Amino acid sequence: xxxxxxxxxxxxxxLPMKDATEQLPDEGxxxxxARTRLNELWARGRAFLGTEVAVLGGAMSWISxxxxxxxxxxxxxxxxxxxxxxxxxLLDAEIKATRALLEEGGGQKPFGVNLITMHPExxxxxxxxxxxxxxxVVLAGGLPSAAAIRRVKEGGARCVCFAPALALARKxxxxxxxxxxxxxxxxxxxxxxxxxxxxxxEILPEVHDVPVFVAGGIGRGESIVSFLEMGAAxxxxxxxxxxxxxxxxxxxxxxxxxxxxxxxxQPTPQVDPRFPVIPVRALVNKGTQAFVEMQxxxxxxxxxxxxxxxxxxxxxxxxxxxxxRRAVIEGDIETGSLMAGQSVGLVxxxxxxxxxxxxxxxxxxxxxxxxxxxxxxx
Ligand SMILES: Cc1cc2nc3c(=O)[nH]c(=O)nc-3n(C[C@H](O)[C@H](O)[C@H](O)COP(=O)(O)O)c2cc1C
Numbered sequence: 001x002x003x004x005x006x007x008x009x010x011x012x013x014x015l016p017m018k019d020a021t022e023q024l025p026d027e028g029x030x031x032x033x034a035r036t037r038l039n040e041l042w043a044r045g046r047a048f049l050g051t052e053v054a055v056l057g058g059a060m061s062w063i064s065x066x067x068x069x070x071x072x073x074x075x076x077x078x079x080x081x082x083x084x085x086x087x088x089x090l091l092d093a094e095i096k097a098t099r100a101l102l103e104e105g106g107g108q109k110p111f112g113v114n115l116i117t118m119h120p121e122x123x124x125x126x127x128x129x130x131x132x133x134x135x136x137v138v139l140a141g142g143l144p145s146a147a148a149i150r151r152v153k154e155g156g157a158r159c160v161c162f163a164p165a166l167a168l169a170r171k172x173x174x175x176x177x178x179x180x181x182x183x184x185x186x187x188x189x190x191x192x193x194x195x196x197x198x199x200x201x202e203i204l205p206e207v208h209d210v211p212v213f214v215a216g217g218i219g220r221g222e223s224i225v226s227f228l229e230m231g232a233a234x235x236x237x238x239x240x241x242x243x244x245x246x247x248x249x250x251x252x253x254x255x256x257x258x259x260x261x262x263x264x265x266q267p268t269p270q271v272d273p274r275f276p277v278i279p280v281r282a283l284v285n286k287g288t289q290a291f292v293e294m295q296x297x298x299x300x301x302x303x304x305x306x307x308x309x310x311x312x313x314x315x316x317x318x319x320x321x322x323x324x325r326r327a328v329i330e331g332d333i334e335t336g337s338l339m340a341g342q343s344v345g346l347v348x349x350x351x352x353x354x355x356x357x358x359x360x361x362x363x364x365x366x367x368x369x370x371x372x373x374x375x376x377x378x
Contacts, residue, residue, distance in 0.1 A: 027369075034368035038361070041225070045234025048158070048179055048211045050110040050135070052076035053357060054234025055224075056181075056213055057241050059114030059138065060189070060339075061085050062328050063249050066094055068353070070101035071246035073109035075354040080138055084116040085325070088124045095132045112136035112160070117144045123151065130155030138181070141190065143168065146175040153178070160213075164192045166202050169212075179211045181236055186217030188239045188341035191267060191281050204231040219343030221363025239265075239341035240360075244353045250331035254350060256283060256338060262345035268320075271295035274302075274309065275316050283338035290335065291319055 039046070045054025057064065057072040059082035069079030081098060083091045095113065102109050113129050115122060117139055126148065129137050137152045138160040152159040153176055161177040163169035169180055182203050184196025194202075196216040204212060204227075211233030218224060224235050241247060243254045260283050269292050270277040277295075282288070298312040307315075320337055327336025351359075 030369040030372040031365060033372055034365045037368050038225070038228075038364050041228040042234050044211050045213065045232075048233060049078045051078050053361060054078075054213070055357060055360065056080060056112075056215075056234065056236040057353075058187075058215055058236045058238030059084070059140070060238050060242070062325050063242065063247050064114070065248065066097040066101055068241065068244060068247045069098050069111050070105065071244065071353040072241070072357075073102060073111045074105045075352075075357045077353075077357050078136075079111040080136075081111065081113045083113050083125055084119070084141065086125075088121055088128045091125055092128045092132065095129070095134060099132075110135050112138055114138040114140050116141035117148065118142055122148060126151050126155070130157060133157075136160055138162075143172075144175075149176045163203065163207075163212075164194070164199075166206055169203050169207050173207065173209050177210060179213065179233070180207065181213045181215055183236070184214075184216030185267070185281070186342040187215055188242075188265065188281050188344070189339045191216075191279050193279075200227055200230055200232070217342050219346030221360045221365070222367045224360060225364045225367045237343075237360075239343045240347060240356060241353065242340070243347050243350045244356060245350055246353055249328050252331035252333045253328045253338070256333050257340060257344055257347050258349065260340065260344045260347075262342040265340045265342050265344050269295075272299045275299065275312055277316060280320070280337065280339060281341060283340050283344070285334055285336075285338055287320075287323065287335040287337065294319055 042054035053076045055077040057068065057077055057079045059080040061082045061084045064080060064082035069081050072079030081094055086094065098111060113134050115125050115137060118141060119125060126137065134157055136158045139148060140162055144161055149159050158178040159176065160179045160181060161172045163172055163180045163182050172180060182199045184199050185191045185193055186196055196214060200214055213234045213236050214227040214232045215236035218235050218237050219240050227235060242249055243257050264283045265281050266284050267279040267281050268277050271292060272295065275295060275298060295316060298315055301307045302309065302312045323337035324339055326332045327338050
């Protein structure tokens with residue numbers, strides 16, 4: 001059936017333009033209403049994190065260290081230390097240094113620690129967090145065991161886990177996760193196959209027992225509002241914070257981010273399904289091409305009977321070892337790994353973290369303010 005405008009919408013019933021303008025609510029009032037509405041929308045996330053805004057700074061290996069994390073928490077968000085590449089003693093020092101920076105900045109604000117579940121010293125790293133009274137521990141990089149979740153909780157911290165599908169979200173909640181992050185394939189770094197919008201539709205309407213934070217491809221406040229309205233408690237952003245002034249990423253890494261567009265951030269190419277590749281979203285560079293060439297050679301040598309599958313697979317897995325550090329710390333943007341999400345196209349300048357958060361909130365508030373209807377007057 002074709003929808004047609006109802007006959008009742010006659011010119012008599014329409015307001016003359018001038019009157020309609022006079023009826024519009026005061027802009028300041030609309031903004032005030034929108035701010036209150038935003039606070040309502042992410043109240044659960046703010047309460048869970050203990051922050052002014054329910055924005056988690058996604059942990060990024062090598063760069064989510066004391067400076068970026070303290071800046072995020074100082075600005076009202078929630079910084080998360082990336083401990084994936086840290087031995088326990090280094091994590092202990094980094095937690096203490098983050099606290100010291102926050103103290104210098106005017107007092108304690110909450111922040112968390114992200115641990116990779118397959119780290120050989122996971123239990124010791126959890127204990128370091130607990131000994132330092134870290135309030136939130138994020139278990140990333142694979143499904144955490146119920147024992148790891150229990151260890152975090154029994155030590156008095158809140159446990160945040162990544163849920164890549166609805167069934168796993170339910171399982172994690174049953175195992176005791178206090179909150180979930182759902183991260184779509186648009187994200188930077190290690191990725192799953194499903195988009196953020198589809199994951200959000202699959203999980204947000206179904207999971208209510210714990211707060212759920214949405215990640216992957218979020219670069220503006222408009223999109224934050226849309227996920228909050230779908231039921232998210234808050235959001236997690238990584239790519240958007242790489243070019244923060246406080247981020248220690250090498251200037252070359254930041255420069256390549258500022259030039260890149262969404263389509264430059266691609267998942268790692270896989271040449272042959274017999275040699276699976278762990279997908280990572282990163283900007284394409286010479287290293288990406290060399291990786292494809294290297295995989296071809298492995299496949300050829302395998303087919304010629306020169307190497308077995310296991311040897312070839314190991315060669316492929318070792319290719320990127322140390323490559324993120326080489327790019328993000330040493331500035332080798334040719335052969336290093338330029339991990340970036342598709343929202344890289346929305347990163348247009350280097351800015352302090354506080355400005356980025358303010359910009360995101362302003363965009364969210366303006367989006368909501370535009371929804372305030374003019375009062376009905378007939
Ligand atoms: C350079 C880079 C490094 C990352 N390293 C990690 C990591 O060590 N551990 C982790 O759980 N996620 C890591 N991530 C993912 C982020 O924590 C975050 O979830 C993701 O960036 C959110 O999506 P977005 O990039 O679209 O904002 C990384 C992302 C980037 C861009």
